[in-house]
Amino acid sequence: MTTTISISFDSESFIVGNDAEFLSAVCSSIPEGTAPELLVALAAHNSTQVQCALASRSDLPSAALEALANAGKMAVRRTLVHSEPFRAWATTDLLIEWCLADEEFAAPLARQIMEFENADTAELFALLSVHPDPDVRRELAQAWRKRCPEPTLHG
Known part of the structure; x- marks a missing residue:
């Protein structure tokens, strides 16, 4: 089963593949503090690349931090240690x-x-x-x- 993602733009919806590179770019491009629910959803993604992109953000909600911490991936942990929200959490x-x-x-x-x-x-x-x-x-x-x-x- 292939997972897809729907993106709405100017009243149009587009279906894109669940590509880790694309989602990593999305993680890095979301303006700070604008989409906490999306950050939580992306934290559950299986890609280490996506999770590391999220872990480097300075606006992670607690639920996203918890999901990333529970992922058990060393690369994600090594990125989180530098994260201000992680240091507070x-x-x-x-x-x-x-x-x-x-x-x-x-x-x-x-x-x-x-x-x-x-x-x-x-x-x-x-x-x-x-x-x-x-x-x-x-x-x-x-x-x-x-x-x-x-x-x-x-x-």
Whole structure:
């Protein structure tokens, strides 16, 4: 069974194929904040390309974030870690699970650790500070250094 998509334009309807490249372009072209229902629907698409295009948006509704998170695709997770809506939405448990499963997710998480609003930063810090990958620990140290600059010496 081939899935098609109907697009209405100037009172005309057009049927187009369910092409991942086309839908990725649509995901990137939708003006910010204008079609949350469409973003949620597209988040359920099976294409990693479509899901990554969505994951990079700054206006993802919670339902779209949940669908993308549940997709279980590493490439989508690696894109989401840079997403502002994801950093506001992600829970500590989810972030820990993904860090343990994927070093390439853990390093950018460590770099942005202070930006995850819904997560326990202390718990994430404890996990990442003993991560077996030295790149993850280095990113964590650099993020911490940016947050807490060295004291100025007075003579």
